[in-house]
Amino acid sequence: MTDSGGNGTLNINTGTAVETLDLTKSFKGKVALQGIDVTVRSGEMVALVGASGSGKSTLLRHLNGLERGDRGRVEIFGMPLQTDGRFHSKVRHLRSQIGCIFQQFNLVKRLTAIENVWVGNLSRISLARSALRLFTPAEKQAALSALERVGILEQAYQRASQLSGGQQQRVAIARCLVQGAKIILADEPIASLDPESAHRVMQLLGDLNRTHGITVIASLHQVQMVRRYFVRSVALKDGAVMFDGPTTALDDTELNRLYGTAAQELVLSGHGELK
Ligand code: ADP
Ligand code: MG
Secondary structure (H helix, E strand, O other), X not given: OOOOOOOOOOOOOOOEEEEEEEEEEEEOOEEEEEEEEEEEEOOOEEEEEOOOOOOXXXXXXXXXXXXXXOEEEEEEOOEEEEEOOEEOOOHHHHHHOEEEEEOOOOOOOOOEHHHHHHHOOOOOOOHHHHHOOOOOHHHHHHHXXXXXXXXXXXXOOOEHHHOOHHHHHHHHHHHHHHHOOOEEEEEOOOOOOOHHHHHHHHHHHHHHHHHHOOEXXXXXXXXXXXXXXXXXEEEXXXXXXXXXXXXXXXXXXXXXXXXXXXXXXXXXXXXXXXO
């Protein structure tokens, strides 16, 4: 992909994509992140694993500048995004490098797939303009290319409300592509999908990671899917990193050691088998 951000100071092909240093956050006195130190190199695909409430969503929200830590630091491509609860002046530019995907797809249901691809880019196009279908030819072409890339070109003019969950998630991914995202942060991207759609979405994210070099950090609580699609895993518990290494080492014995009975929540998903 080209660097649509046009910022020559970011070296997106080498080095570190995302780094946290001592990232710490409490909500009303309850610790949600405890001194998180994680480094993700550009082009990596990393799973964030952990039971419900372990801090996966909170960490992802800090990485994309939606949440301020109480303490610590987040850097994107070597540039500070936040330090000790303060956002840096480049936060908007850094955010534009990051595409986000959520469990609930976050599409505007009454708009078509192609319109939704543009809605994600509110800094460049207003929702109203998008809804009035005032695309420039170049914008339209970029959106169609992205929809083709994710395999749903035929649904470009269908309303999001008429698309299946898997198709909606692929619209959300197409939105990241049009945005020119170099990093995709995905919070439980397959938790609302049937097994087959879940595998398709994971295969697509893996393919974008390999062919476009997009750095992917995705939270999942289905360990079978993590083992299938991610070389590296970071496992959280009570807001702390309990494991960071090759997914092959995150076997059932290790999961039981880390989580005790809560490990059941991570393996009983039924998402492991692909027909
Ligand atoms: P996960 O995504 O792994 O399920 P979360 O990041 O959502 O976990 O939550 C981690 C902890 O932080 C939980 O105890 C949760 O209740 C708390 N938490 C997260 N967001 C908020 C918030 N906005 N206000 C209060 N507590 C929160
Ligand atoms: Mg969550």
